Amino acid sequence: MERWTAENPGTVRVIGTGVMGRGIAQLAAAGGLTVELADMRAEAVASAADHVAAMYGRLVAKGRMTEEAARAATARLRPIGDPLAPAAGCDLIVEAVREDLETKRELFAALEKVCGERTVLATNTSSLSVTAIGSALADPSRLAGLHFFNPVPLMRLVEVVPGARTAGWIPGALLDLVRRLGHKPVLAPDAPGFLVNHAGRGLVTEAVQILAEAAAEPVDVDRIAREALGLKMGPFELLDLTGLDVSHAVMESIWNGFYGDPRLRPGHLTRTRVEAGLFGRKTGEGFYTYVDGAKQEPAEPPVPPVPPRPVWVHDSGALRNLLPDVETGARPTADAIVLVTPYGQSALACAQANGLPVERTLGVDPLGDFEGRLTLSVHPGVDPSAGQAALAVLAATGRPVTVVRDTPAPVAQRLLASVVNVASGIAEQRLARPQDINTAVRLGLGYPYGPLEWGDRVGATTVLRILRGMHDATGDPRYRPSLWLTERAALGLPLSEAGTAPGDLR
Numbered sequence: 474m475e476r477w478t479a480e481n482p483g484t485v486r487v488i489g490t491g492v493m494g495r496g497i498a499q500l501a502a503a504g505g506l507t508v509e510l511a512d513m514r515a516e517a518v519a520s521a522a523d524h525v526a527a528m529y530g531r532l533v534a535k536g537r538m539t540e541e542a543a544r545a546a547t548a549r550l551r552p553i554g555d556p557l558a559p560a561a562g563c564d565l566i567v568e569a570v571r572e573d574l575e576t577k578r579e580l581f582a583a584l585e586k587v588c589g590e591r592t593v594l595a596t597n598t599s600s601l602s603v604t605a606i607g608s609a610l611a612d613p614s615r616l617a618g619l620h621f622f623n624p625v626p627l628m629r630l631v632e633v634v635p636g637a638r639t640a641g642w643i644p645g646a647l648l649d650l651v652r653r654l655g656h657k658p659v660l661a662p663d664a665p666g667f668l669v670n671h672a673g674r675g676l677v678t679e680a681v682q683i684l685a686e687a688a689a690e691p692v693d694v695d696r697i698a699r700e701a702l703g704l705k706m707g708p709f710e711l712l713d714l715t716g717l718d719v720s721h722a723v724m725e726s727i728w729n730g731f732y733g734d735p736r737l738r739p740g741h742l743t744r745t746r747v748e749a750g751l752f753g754r755k756t757g758e759g760f761y762t763y764v765d766g767a768k769q770e771p772a773e774p775p776v777p778p779v780p781p782r783p784v785w786v787h788d789s790g791a792l793r794n795l796l797p798d799v800e801t802g803a804r805p806t807a808d809a810i811v812l813v814t815p816y817g818q819s820a821l822a823c824a825q826a827n828g829l830p831v832e833r834t835l836g837v838d839p840l841g842d843f844e845g846r847l848t849l850s851v852h853p854g855v856d857p858s859a860g861q862a863a864l865a866v867l868a869a870t871g872r873p874v875t876v877v878r879d880t881p882a883p884v885a886q887r888l889l890a891s892v893v894n895v896a897s898g899i900a901e902q903r904l905a906r907p908q909d910i911n912t913a914v915r916l917g918l919g920y921p922y923g924p925l926e927w928g929d930r931v932g933a934t935t936v937l938r939i940l941r942g943m944h945d946a947t948g949d950p951r952y953r954p955s956l957w958l959t960e961r962a963a964l965g966l967p968l969s970e971a972g973t974a975p976g977d978l979r
Contacts, residue, residue: 476642477591479649482564483507488556488580489569490514490521493597496625497567499525502549503542503626504654509563511556518552525550528626556580561589565650567619569597577601578609585610593643595619600670600726603636603663613638619647620667621656622917630916632661632668657916659909665730666723668905669917672924674727674737675895677720679887680708681740682951689877689884691760692771697875700846701838701885703921708888709760710768712743713753721747735950736895776868779861782810787827789814791842795870805830810863814839816886816935817942820879821852833859837867838883840931847872852879881946882939889931890939890952896924897955897968907969925968933962 486509487498494512498521502508512518526547532538538546560566566584570576581594588594594616596606607613618634631651635644644660651658661668680694689697695707712720724739731737746759753759754766762769785805786793792814793799805811811834813823820836823829836850837843847867851860860876867874877884896910905913911923920927928936937954944952961968 476646477564477593478646479653482650484509484563485565485567486511486553486556486560486563487567487569488512488584489597490517491569492623493621493625494569495521495524496623497569497597497621498550499528500621500625500654500656502546503529503538505549506654507549507551509558510550510552511554511558513556515554518554522550522552557583557587560584560587560592563588563592565593565595567595567597572598572600574601574605577606581606581616582609585612585615593617593646595647597621600666600723603634604638607636607638614640615643617643617647618661618663618667619651620661622669628916629655629657630669630913631656631658632913632917633658634661634663634667636663657912659913660905661909661913662904664904666727668899668909668913670723671727671737671904672892672896672899672910672914673918674724675892675924676704676888676918677708677712678724678737678739678951679891681742683880683884683887684709685740685742686880687878688880689875693875693877694884694888696873697846697848697877697884698888700873701841701848702889703845705919713759713761713763713768716752716755717743717759718747718752734898735953736891736898738951773873776865776874777861779858779865781865782808782859782862784863784866785809785811787811787813787823787829789837789839791839792837795843796866797869805833809833810835810859810866812837812863816840817882817939819852819881819946820850821854822881822946832856835860835863836879836883838885840883840885840889843872845872847874848883848885849874849876850879850883851876881943886939887943889927890936890943892920892924893928893931893936893968894940894952894955894958897928897957900925900968900971901955901957907971911969923969928958928968933958933968937962 484507485501487494488511490512498508498510510518510521529543529546533540533543596618599620603618607616617639620632622628622630633644633647648658683689683694691709695709698704698707721743728737728739750756751759754763757763783800784796785800800809811829813820813834814837815823820834824831824834831854838848899905899910900907907925911926914920915923937958940952940954966972
């Protein structure tokens with residue numbers, strides 16, 4: 474098979490003129506490639522060409538593209554209709570048809586008969602095995618995954634996915650081509666979920682587990698995720714946006730694909746909600762209800778007025794500095810509210826371990842140094858009047874407060890530790906390089922940091938303490954720490970670095 478480089482491919486055929494196909498065509502033509510638009514429906518091809526030209530016009534109106542560049546890009550669009558028209562002059566064919574294995578296999582088997590020696594075949598699949606798609610080809614070495622994200626022009630991330638038989642030069646050529654088009658490529662494994670969807674299981678599966686334990690409501694988890702962790706969207710908002718019918722299928726597919734890895738285990742609640750048709754925005758009801766497409770978020774519950782009580786803080790100078798009139802004695806007085814701030818330990822366990830009065834002891838999550846939303850953890854033995862007084866004290870700081878059930882780690886710690894642990898598992902299995910894991914999650918999921926980078930900012934030892942605390946308290950193997958994490962915590966190495974490997978000695 475003749476090789477080409479990112480500098481010399483001139484013609485790409487895009488098969489499929491839906492949202493993804495149109496976006497890929499827009500990006501490729503703007504990047505200097507001649508784009509053949511193909512679809513079984515002739516009217517869809519003409520409509521797609523008009524749509525892309527109109528998008529260029531909008532960019533010109535916004536000052537993000539010159540009129541000359543828009544005219545040139547539009548001229549590079551060539552509607553051809555028939556996906557199986559002779560393709561000897563195509564350097565690359567990108568398939569963006571419906572997500573069905575047999576449909577894609579049949580298409581590529583037919584394309585192989587009409588394309589040239591130098592033509593590379595690429596599938597935009599988001600969930601199907603590239604190797605499985607390529608098994609229908611006489612020469613599977615010419616096929617790779619080229620997974621764009623929606624909307625293609627705005628989502629800069631592209632996963633380049635070599636199959637088991639993909640020729641060794643093709644991934645590098647596709648990585649360079651994506652860079653030429655102004656997007657950011659990552660090398661992803663041909664494994665369930667590729668890279669972004671696999672890494673994204675850390676957040677949503679743990680959020681569903683928290684809900685299944687009745688530790689917090691969806692709105693509580695989302696507010697903590699946004700305002701304590703800095704995520705743009707909470708996990709339940711995200712599930713409603715993508716559609717639970719889609720997301721639950723992805724969760725089950727990835728879990729089954731990794732033969733039941735407990736870290737990726739979905740929860741029974743999502744299956745039940747799918748059966749009930751509670752898909753999210755598309756049905757008007759999911760974890761939230763929607764009126765004319767707008768999410769109806771419950772109001773913050775009011776803080777009950779209660780008489781002030783003295784407060785004593787255990788082992789947290791930052792929280793003491795935040796609160797007024799904190800007791801300074803070595804032990805709390807008889808009527809004082811006791812606030813504890815453990816990592817990877819429940820408020821109840823912390824109170825018992827330190828000989829504190831359990832009926833007056835509540836937890837405050839220290840993750841984030843109390844800069845954003847505060848989380849107050851309540852165990853079953855708390856005196857309600859003490860709990861109300863603690864809530865009033867925290868609310869008096871001017872920060873919003875969410876009250877959750879006391880578990881071996883509070884919500885933000887559990888979400889973050891799961892995100893870092895799943896990403897560490899990906900690195901441990903050498904499914905992707907640490908820098909690609911960070912880039913893929915930051916750009917593909919909109920996290921404030923890549924997951925390994927995030928773990929480094931919080932500290933590998935802190936993340937490990939959270940996971941071990943959860944694992945010891947629950948016995949659930951979903952919290953089993955990755956060896957990648959435990960080794961680097963022990964050695965003081967960054968999670969985002971590969972460290973020394975056997976190959977470095979040769």
